[in-house]
Amino acid sequence: MEDRFEKGMSVLKITNKDNINDIFKIFEDIAPDLGRFIVEFPYSEIYTREAVDLKTRELCTIASLTTLGAIPELKSHIEGALNVDCTPTEIVEIIMQMSAYIGFPRTIEAMIAAKEIFEEKDLLPLTE
Amino acid sequence: MEDRFEKGMSVLKITNKDNINDIFKIFEDIAPDLGRFIVEFPYSEIYTREAVDLKTRELCTIASLTTLGAIPELKSHIEGALNVDCTPTEIVEIIMQMSAYIGFPRTIEAMIAAKEIFEEKDLLPLTE
Amino acid sequence: MEDRFEKGMSVLKITNKDNINDIFKIFEDIAPDLGRFIVEFPYSEIYTREAVDLKTRELCTIASLTTLGAIPELKSHIEGALNVDCTPTEIVEIIMQMSAYIGFPRTIEAMIAAKEIFEEKDLLPLTE
Amino acid sequence: MEDRFEKGMSVLKITNKDNINDIFKIFEDIAPDLGRFIVEFPYSEIYTREAVDLKTRELCTIASLTTLGAIPELKSHIEGALNVDCTPTEIVEIIMQMSAYIGFPRTIEAMIAAKEIFEEKDLLPLTE
Amino acid sequence: MEDRFEKGMSVLKITNKDNINDIFKIFEDIAPDLGRFIVEFPYSEIYTREAVDLKTRELCTIASLTTLGAIPELKSHIEGALNVDCTPTEIVEIIMQMSAYIGFPRTIEAMIAAKEIFEEKDLLPLTE
Amino acid sequence: MEDRFEKGMSVLKITNKDNINDIFKIFEDIAPDLGRFIVEFPYSEIYTREAVDLKTRELCTIASLTTLGAIPELKSHIEGALNVDCTPTEIVEIIMQMSAYIGFPRTIEAMIAAKEIFEEKDLLPLTE
Numbered sequence: 001m002e003d004r005f006e007k008g009m010s011v012l013k014i015t016n017k018d019n020i021n022d023i024f025k026i027f028e029d030i031a032p033d034l035g036r037f038i039v040e041f042p043y044s045e046i047y048t049r050e051a052v053d054l055k056t057r058e059l060c061t062i063a064s065l066t067t068l069g070a071i072p073e074l075k076s077h078i079e080g081a082l083n084v085d086c087t088p089t090e091i092v093e094i095i096m097q098m099s100a101y102i103g104f105p106r107t108i109e110a111m112i113a114a115k116e117i118f119e120e121k122d123l124l125p126l127t128e
Numbered sequence: 129m130e131d132r133f134e135k136g137m138s139v140l141k142i143t144n145k146d147n148i149n150d151i152f153k154i155f156e157d158i159a160p161d162l163g164r165f166i167v168e169f170p171y172s173e174i175y176t177r178e179a180v181d182l183k184t185r186e187l188c189t190i191a192s193l194t195t196l197g198a199i200p201e202l203k204s205h206i207e208g209a210l211n212v213d214c215t216p217t218e219i220v221e222i223i224m225q226m227s228a229y230i231g232f233p234r235t236i237e238a239m240i241a242a243k244e245i246f247e248e249k250d251l252l253p254l255t256e
Numbered sequence: 257m258e259d260r261f262e263k264g265m266s267v268l269k270i271t272n273k274d275n276i277n278d279i280f281k282i283f284e285d286i287a288p289d290l291g292r293f294i295v296e297f298p299y300s301e302i303y304t305r306e307a308v309d310l311k312t313r314e315l316c317t318i319a320s321l322t323t324l325g326a327i328p329e330l331k332s333h334i335e336g337a338l339n340v341d342c343t344p345t346e347i348v349e350i351i352m353q354m355s356a357y358i359g360f361p362r363t364i365e366a367m368i369a370a371k372e373i374f375e376e377k378d379l380l381p382l383t384e
Numbered sequence: 385m386e387d388r389f390e391k392g393m394s395v396l397k398i399t400n401k402d403n404i405n406d407i408f409k410i411f412e413d414i415a416p417d418l419g420r421f422i423v424e425f426p427y428s429e430i431y432t433r434e435a436v437d438l439k440t441r442e443l444c445t446i447a448s449l450t451t452l453g454a455i456p457e458l459k460s461h462i463e464g465a466l467n468v469d470c471t472p473t474e475i476v477e478i479i480m481q482m483s484a485y486i487g488f489p490r491t492i493e494a495m496i497a498a499k500e501i502f503e504e505k506d507l508l509p510l511t512e
Numbered sequence: 513m514e515d516r517f518e519k520g521m522s523v524l525k526i527t528n529k530d531n532i533n534d535i536f537k538i539f540e541d542i543a544p545d546l547g548r549f550i551v552e553f554p555y556s557e558i559y560t561r562e563a564v565d566l567k568t569r570e571l572c573t574i575a576s577l578t579t580l581g582a583i584p585e586l587k588s589h590i591e592g593a594l595n596v597d598c599t600p601t602e603i604v605e606i607i608m609q610m611s612a613y614i615g616f617p618r619t620i621e622a623m624i625a626a627k628e629i630f631e632e633k634d635l636l637p638l639t640e
Numbered sequence: 641m642e643d644r645f646e647k648g649m650s651v652l653k654i655t656n657k658d659n660i661n662d663i664f665k666i667f668e669d670i671a672p673d674l675g676r677f678i679v680e681f682p683y684s685e686i687y688t689r690e691a692v693d694l695k696t697r698e699l700c701t702i703a704s705l706t707t708l709g710a711i712p713e714l715k716s717h718i719e720g721a722l723n724v725d726c727t728p729t730e731i732v733e734i735i736m737q738m739s740a741y742i743g744f745p746r747t748i749e750a751m752i753a754a755k756e757i758f759e760e761k762d763l764l765p766l767t768e
Contacts, residue, residue, distance in 0.1 A: 029509035030499050031476050033685075038488055041681050042228035045673070052221045056184060060222050063188035064229045067195040069453070069581070070489035073229075092543050093180045094188050100170035101192045101201075103357040104550055105582035115542045125541035157381035158371050159348050161557070166360055169553050173545075197325070197709070198361035220671050229487040232678055233710035243670050253669035285765035286755050287732050289429075294744055297425050298612035301417075308605045312568060316575035316606050320613045323579040325709070326745035329613075349564045350572050356554035357576045357585075413637035414627050415604050422616055426740035436699075436733045443696060444703035444734050448741045451707040453581075454617035457741075477692045478700050484682035485704045485713075613743040 005036065008044030015047075015054065015080035054084040059094050066098045066110040074110055078117045088114075088123050133164065136172030143175075143182065143208035182212040187222050194226045194238040202238055206245045216242075216251050261292065264300030271303075271310065271336035310340040315350050322354045322366040330366055334373045344370075344379050389420065392428030399431075399438065399464035438468040443478050450482045450494035458494055462501045472498075472507050517548065520556030527559075527566065527592035566596040571606050578610045578622040586622055590629045600626075600635050645676065648684030655687075655694065655720035694724040699734050706738045706750040714750055718757045728754075728763050 012020050024035040047057060058081035065074040081091055091114055099107040118124050140148050152163040175185060186209035193202040209219055219242055227235040246252050268276050280291040303313060314337035321330040337347055351370055355363040374380050396404050408419040431441060442465035449458040465475055479498055483491040502508050524532050536547040559569060570593035577586035593603055607626055611619040630636050652660050664675040687697060698721035705714040721731055735754055739747040758764050 027495060027499075030502060031480055031495055031510075034480055034483070034491070034495060037480075037483065037681070037685060038228075041677070042225075042488070045677060046225050046228060049221060051215075051217045052187075052225075056187060056218075057222075057225060059180075059184060060188050060191035060225060061229065063191040064195045064226055065489060067192040068229065068487075068489060070229075070493070073489040073492065087179075088542075089179045093177060094185075096543055096546055096549075097170075097174050097180075097185060097188060098192055099359065099546070099549065100166075100174060101189060101196065101198075101359040101361055103355065103359045103580075104554070105357055105577060105580060105585040107546070108585065109582070111539060111543055111546060115539075118542060126543075155367060155371075158374060159352055159367055159382075162352055162355070162363070162367060165352075165355065165553070165557060169549070170360070173549060193361060196359075196361060198365070201361040201364065216670075224671055224674055224677075227487065227674070227677065229489055231483065231485040231487045231708075232682070233485055233705060233708060233713040235674070236713065237710070239667060239671055239674060243667075246670065254671075283751060283755070286728075286758060287736055287751055287766075290736055290739070290747070290751060293425070293429060293736075293739065294612075297421070298609075298744070301421060302609050302612060305605060307599075307601045308571075308609075312571060312602075313606075313609060315564075315568060316572050316609060317613065319572035319575040320579040320610055321745060323576040324613065324743075324745060326613075326749070329745040329748065343563075345563045346568075349561060350569075353554070353558050353564075353569060353572060354576055356550075356558060357573065357580065357582075411623060411627075414630065415608055415623055415638075418608055418611070418619070418623060421608075421611065422740075426616070426737075430737050430740060433733060435727075435729045436737075440696060440699060440730075441734075441737060443692075444700050444737060445741060447700035447703040448707040448738055449617060451704045452615075452617060452741065454621070454741075457617040457620065471691075473691045477689060478697075481682075481686050481692075481697060481700060482704055484678075484686060485701060485708065485710075611743065613745055615739065615741040615743045617741055 004040045004044045007048055008039035008042075011043045011047045011054070012039060015043075015058070015083050016076070017083055018079070019076075055081070055086055058084055058086055059090065062091060062094050062110075063098060066095050066106060067102050069106045069109065071109060071113050075113050075117055078114055082117075082121070088118055088126055092126065132168045132172045135176055136167035136170075139171045139175045139182070140167065143171075143186070143211050144204070145211055146207070147204075183209070183214055186212055186214055187218065190219060190222050190238075191226060194223050194234060195230050197234045197237065199237060199241050203241050203245055206242055210245075210249070216246055216254055220254065260296045260300045263304055264295035264298075267299045267303045267310070268295065271314070271339050272332070273339055274335070275332075311337070311342055314340055314342055315346065318347060318350050318366075319354060322351050322362060323358050325362045325365065327365060327369050331369050331373055334370055338373075338377070344374055344382055348382065388424045388428045391432055392423035392426075395427045395431045395438070396423065399442065399467050400460070401467055402463070403460075439465070439470055442468055442470055443474065446475060446478050446494075447482060450479050450490060451486050453490045453493065455493060455497050459497050459501055462498055466501075466505070472502055472510055476510065516552045516556045519560055520551035520554075523555045523559045523566070524551065527555075527570070527595050528588070529595055530591070531588075567593070567598055570596055570598055571602065574603060574606050574622075575610060578607050578618060579614050581618045581621065583621060583625050587625050587629055590626055594629075594633070600630055600638055604638065644680045644684045647688055648679035648682075651683045651687045651694070652679065655698070655723050656716070657723055658719070659716075695721070695726055698724055698726055699730065702731060702734050703738060706735050706746060707742050709746045709749065711749060711753050715753050715757055718754055722757075722761070728758055728766055732766065 027034045058077060061077045062081060065077055078091055095110045095114055155162050189205045190209060193205055206219055223238045223242055283290050317333045318337060321333055334347055347370055351366045411418050442461060445461045446465060449461055462475055475498055479494045539546050570589060573589045574593060577589055590603055603626055607622045667674050701717045702721060705717055718731055731754055735750045
């Protein structure tokens with residue numbers, strides 16, 4: 001069991017290097033197992049599979065979270081994407097691409113989320 | 129205007145090489161402009177942008193359509209992904225990854241769709 | 257109580273004139289009250305309000321059901337729209353408009369549904 | 385008619401005992417009938433049916449609102465659940481269970497909502 | 513190309529007369545083409561089609577955005593609807609009608625959004 | 641690891657007693673780990689937790705799947721609910737309750753799914 005947890009943490013130490021403890025702290029007094037599930041299921045079982053690299057996985061997660069309209073988790077994964085060497089331009093392109101599949105409202109909301117993260121990290125303006 | 133249309137068709141000739149005319153035929157007697165919009169907007173304006181390659185774009189579209197539960201379009205894009213050299217294993221991995229973001233029901237429905245396409249194309253069993 | 261039911265039925269006799277009994281028959285051995293709720297709540301309380309006419313209401317319902325991806329109910333309301341003098345072209349236009357708000361996958365699925373209804377009623381090709 | 389309204393209010397006096405008037409006040413100058421619909425349809429017609437008790441109904445509503453991502457209404461129904469003797473642990477368990485059906489993003493957002501309600505009511509930490 | 517852009521702007525000058533530049537400013541340093549897409553695709557290609565008038569189009573968009581739960585865009589289109597002579601009562605009626613198709617939670621959230629816009633514009637209380 | 645799998649299987653042997661192998665067979669040549677994830681995550685980690693009984697869990701899952709519009713999984717869980725002693729009437733009541741939170745279209749689709757299962761099992765008409 002410990003093994004599964006450690007395996008998941010090894011990915012999170014890369015993708016979420018700046019806020020790795022937040023996921024546990026936020027639920028420690030209400031649902032401590034929820035944080036554990038996130039480490040042990042997606043990070044341990046899925047993100048460690050070698051058939052797809054972390055960069056492609058994070059871009060696909062950004063596509064999914066934009067589609068879902070899940071803004072706080074999208075922001076966390078935009079940071080994760082930057083941490084595995086996605087460029088800001090790649091992130092913007094994938095969000096923009098979603099407009100064909102989900103329309104403009106959720107695309108706009110996701111782009112605003114990206115803008116907030118990029119502003120915090122002083123990555124704007126993009127110069128592509 | 130013709131230019132925009134031709135530009136979009138140049139992508140569709142790659143991604144949808146086997147069924148490129150279906151998109152026009154299906155709506156020709158009810159909404160012919162809808163087919164044109166699809167060529168001129170996503171394919172011409174988005175898929176031709178160089179910052180992200182077609183392979184990554186198709187995997188992200190698969191992520192989005194799995195999230196959305198849009199099965200007929202997912203099947204079309206699984207074919208598109210194969211046409212731009214995504215492997216069946218990569219497609220399966222991205223669908224499986226979605227389980228973390230959308231849960232198992234829509235993931236299962238998407239995997240069944242992938243299975244149907246792969247069976248038609250005699251690509252099963254996957255041996256990775 | 258009877259009064260509320262009769263009031264809702266007076267709208268359904270217009271919008272669903274060809275299949276008004278289906279709504280009751282389908283659930284009579286499992287959930288008879290569900291059919292009654294539909295008559296007494298949306299049809300009696302909402303569709304009878306005079307501030308918006310039935311034609312505009314049906315087009316807005318088509319917009320909502322296209323957005324929701326609820327195809328069987330969409331088909332029923334496309335028939336309802338025709339019954340309150342919406343033209344096939346107006347119905348097509350509203351479905352096409354949705355592409356901006358929900359993207360192409362659900363728009364395509366809705367347009368296919370419209371095509372099926374219009375074919376049954378021998379309304380194709382549209383000549384606008 | 386009055387009867388239907390009173391019947392719905394008899395449930396709301398239990399589930400929403402602390403904020404029963406908010407539902408009317410918020411819409412009184414824009415859509416007063418919307419508050420009435422809520423009393424007369426779900427509370428009067430559904431929550432009064434005896435085949436399922438209020439506690440189970442509120443847990444199922446929490447499951448639905450978590451799935452829907454409707455946070456303000458979820459918070460209101462978490463209070464409603466506490467008012468019909470659901471324990472905080474039961475509420476947390478149902479939200480956590482949803483992760484299998486909707487994935488982690490919406491589950492996390494719902495759990496944060498539960499945490500806010502439980503903090504206001506001084507119910508944390510949970511000690512089960 | 514310029515032509516398509518100008519054509520879209522001619523609609524936006526009516527529907528978004530007070531905030532027409534916001535759409536470009538917000539994304540100018542991150543995704544300038546996204547603003548252009550919105551002008552050139554929905555506003556130029558769809559809203560200019562004559563088969564349905566702008567008033568009906570805006571009411572249908574309100575129906576869609578209420579269904580989608582896209583609150584910021586809904587607020588923008590409520591303003592757009594007022595700018596093409598929809599009455600506040602018509603807007604309220606369409607939002608209320610959605611309760612039948614999407615349930616009360618998203619209907620309530622949309623009505624609160626409408627209330628905020630109407631309060632800003634000093635249009636409350638509605639007196640119909 | 642085996643332990644986690646066996647723990648999940650002990651629940652599935654109750655809820656899915658008639659079709660327990662389907663979940664593995666369907667994906668064995670394309671994504672065998674997906675079946676394992678379902679056993680090891682929701683069934684092993686969640687359904688075995690004692691704070692809520694299996695009957696309440698299945699009703700809440702029915703609420704979620706109705707909300708999500710995931711019909712094949714809903715049908716499977718309606719069978720699961722019957723296997724842990726939910727009555728057909730309780731299942732119908734929870735689906736009907738959802739109309740308040742998701743509107744009639746998805747409620748109707750879920751009720752039709754329930755009707756199909758109950759017909760197969762010769763449980764209709766319901767007599768409560």
